[in-house]
Amino acid sequence: xxxxxxxxxxxxxxxxxxxxxxxxxxxxxxxxxxxxxxxxxxxxxxxxxxxxxxxxxxxxxxxxxxxxxxxxxxxxxxxxxxxxxxxxxxxxxxxxxxxxxxxxxxxxxxxxxxxxxxxxxxxxxxxxxxxxxxxxxxxxxxxxxxxxxxxxxxxxxxxxxxxxxxxxxxxxxxxxxxxxxxxxxxxxxxxxxxxxxxxxxxxxxxxxxxxxxxxxxxxxxxxxxxxxxxxxxxxxxxxxxxxxxxxxxxxxxxxxxxxxxxxxxxxxxxxxxxxxxxxxxx
Amino acid sequence: xxxxxxxxxxxxxxxxxxxxxxxxxxxxxxxxxxxxxxxxxxxxxxxxxxxxxxxxxxxxxxxxxxxxxxxxxxxxxxxxxxxxxxxxxxxxxxxxxxxxxxxxxxxxxxxxxxxxxxxxxxxxxxxxxxxxxxxxxxxxxxxxxxxxxxxxxxxxxxxxxxxxxxxxxxxxxxxxxxxxxxxxxxxxxxxxxxxxxxxxxxxxxxxxxxxxxxxxxxxxxxxxxxxxxxxxxxxxxxxxxxxxxxxxxxxxxxxxxxxxxxxxxxxxxxxxxxxxxxxxxxxxxxxxxxxxxxxxxxxxxxxxxxxxxxxxxxxxx
Numbered sequence: 396x397x398x399x400x401x402x403x404x405x406x407x408x409x410x411x412x413x414x415x416x417x418x419x420x421x422x423x424x425x426x427x428x429x430x431x432x433x434x435x436x437x438x439x440x441x442x443x444x445x446x447x448x449x450x451x452x453x454x455x456x457x458x459x460x461x462x463x464x465x466x467x468x469x470x471x472x473x474x475x476x477x478x479x480x481x482x483x484x485x486x487x488x489x490x491x492x493x494x495x496x497x498x499x500x501x502x503x504x505x506x507x508x509x510x511x512x513x514x515x516x517x518x519x520x521x522x523x524x525x526x527x528x529x530x531x532x533x534x535x536x537x538x539x540x541x542x543x544x545x546x547x548x549x550x551x552x553x554x555x556x557x558x559x560x561x562x563x564x565x566x567x568x569x570x571x572x573x574x575x576x577x578x579x580x581x582x583x584x585x586x587x588x589x590x591x592x593x594x595x596x597x598x599x600x601x602x603x604x605x606x607x608x609x610x611x612x613x614x615x616x617x618x619x620x621x622x623x624x625x626x627x628x629x630x631x632x633x634x635x636x637x638x639x640x641x642x643x644x645x646x647x648x649x650x651x652x653x654x655x656x657x658x659x660x661x662x663x664x665x666x667x668x669x670x671x672x673x674x675x676x677x
Numbered sequence: 678x679x680x681x682x683x684x685x686x687x688x689x690x691x692x693x694x695x696x697x698x699x700x701x702x703x704x705x706x707x708x709x710x711x712x713x714x715x716x717x718x719x720x721x722x723x724x725x726x727x728x729x730x731x732x733x734x735x736x737x738x739x740x741x742x743x744x745x746x747x748x749x750x751x752x753x754x755x756x757x758x759x760x761x762x763x764x765x766x767x768x769x770x771x772x773x774x775x776x777x778x779x780x781x782x783x784x785x786x787x788x789x790x791x792x793x794x795x796x797x798x799x800x801x802x803x804x805x806x807x808x809x810x811x812x813x814x815x816x817x818x819x820x821x822x823x824x825x826x827x828x829x830x831x832x833x834x835x836x837x838x839x840x841x842x843x844x845x846x847x848x849x850x851x852x853x854x855x856x857x858x859x860x861x862x863x864x865x866x867x868x869x870x871x872x873x874x875x876x877x878x879x880x881x882x883x884x885x886x887x888x889x890x891x892x893x894x895x896x897x898x899x900x901x902x903x904x905x906x907x908x909x910x911x912x913x914x915x916x917x918x919x920x921x922x923x924x925x926x927x928x929x930x931x932x933x934x935x936x937x938x939x940x941x942x943x944x945x946x947x948x949x950x951x952x953x954x955x956x957x958x959x960x961x962x963x964x965x966x967x968x969x970x971x972x973x974x975x976x977x978x979x980x981x982x983x984x985x986x987x988x989x990x991x992x993x994x
Contacts, residue, residue: 521746529750556737
């Protein structure tokens with residue numbers, strides 16, 4: 396277990412480098428939320444999900460994942476590439492003309508690993524519910540995962556979906572909320588205080604658990620094991636993942652300033668020095 | 678002129694319901710979603726026969742479109758059903774991102790389109806939906822004219838891969854197309870050959886176009902009548918061939934002239950063979966309460982209006 400955790404941490408460190416270099420190269424993109432979710436997506440793809448070789452859009456007999464907060468595409472692309480869906484070298488095309496790695500993820504360019512376009516917020520949970528219900532019709536016992544931002548919960552469609560998930564007993568779905576407390580204009584508390592998110596999900600009759608150390612690989616492993624154990628019991632499962640935006644780069648943490656801003660040359664060098672290469676840069 | 682008989686008036690939405698009932702038996706991948714309008718959309722039989730493949734979403738259309746997109750991941754062919762206004766304008770971004778841009782095999786089926794919804798008034802009478810939907814890249818847009826055609830279109834959509842919008846209506850209207858007429862997406866249907874003017878009609882205006890052609894014949898004018906059930910992709914070849922013969926065209930639709938069938942026809946003509954055109958359509962306005970007949974008369978969407986526009990456009994040749 397210790398070795399496994401260490402390997403996942405090393406993997407995450409390389410993903411952080413990818414995120415920083417991708418965003419820096421085109422002077423655009425969203426590093427803050429990407430860095431905050433790096434550990435989670437690495438653990439999800441490298442440890443939690445059952446994944447079949449290759450890529451099948453229909454995801455039959457495997458777990459499937461949807462990224463609802465599509466702006467954190469850098470971390471999604473890095474994890475997908477380093478999990479074997481497409482060549483790591485393609486990360487160099489991020490946000491460039493004629494690239495499959497669009498600013499926000501899309502199926503339109505046929506990028507393996509992406510099953511749904513996202514970017515306009517608030518749609519991923521509904522899509523995940525549909526995919527989960529398709530699995531039920533197909534007698535496919537595998538799970539559907541979806542990640543949403545916390546600010547994203549301000550979109551009303553989420554609450555339609557949350558109401559539906561419990562009413563229809565969609566208990567093969569794990570919805571993870573990236574609870575970093577930040578959005579573009581400032582803290583979620585200042586922009587539109589959502590109060591007690593856990594109580595809200597529980598009031599909608601979801602089974603809710605928290606991972607308070609959402610940037611700790613071991614905590615994520617244990618938390619997601621707990622989440623999986625709660626599936627199949629009549630309720631959809633919500634994981635409140637407490638993360639730190641900009642995690643792993645000291646000057647990007649404890650602020651919303653790096654939501655959608657690229658580092659300068661000097662800032663990139665500083666950030667990369669804090670995260671030496673582990674798997675080799677793209 | 679070729680005679681078309683009303684085989685017995687029915688609502689087009691019942692044609693949709695009959696199509697869904699048949700699809701339920703024929704194609705196990707077809708699933709249906711509804712936002713609290715089972716009776717209005719005629720989903721009763723599908724729901725009764727295939728409860729495991731029927732999804733009551735509640736009054737939450739945005740969630741319905743997302744769930745439909747998700748169901749395609751797993752190989753399902755979702756047909757969503759609600760009123761046209763709530764099928765399009767209310768959920769445009771959900772359709773744009775989760776269905777059209779994501780290239781999902783979702784069939785958005787919309788009843789109560791246009792003015793003929795009647796007494797409920799303008800909040801429910803969408804006259805912009807064809808424009809909204811045809812502007813989405815990759816979206817197929819169909820507006821059927823009677824019960825038989827709506828049923829046939831519903832069946833055809835299950836065999837067509839890709840996002841599609843199927844528009845039909847509330848009122849009972851003449852059912853006049855052959856029950857066994859194959860529905861070919863993107864292929865216009867020649868209803869009557871003529872030489873003086875081409876009338877290109879879609880939806881409820883097709884029957885009115887036939888009535889207009891009869892009246893025009895009585896007045897010594899030979900009208901060609903084309904049923905365009907598929908607005909996108911448009912059968913440009915059929916349009917150009919006809920207008921090359923007649924030299925002018927009237928388009929007729931239960932929709933705003935902005936964004937409708939008429940605009941698509943005008944683009945085709947202007948790019949290939951410019952010809953005078955008149956529009957039977959609403960004139961950049963909302964609807965209002967009234968009976969369907971009263972509304973179609975007030976807003977100029979009937980045979981009488983088509984006759985007037987036909988004579989006007991012939992004079993412009």
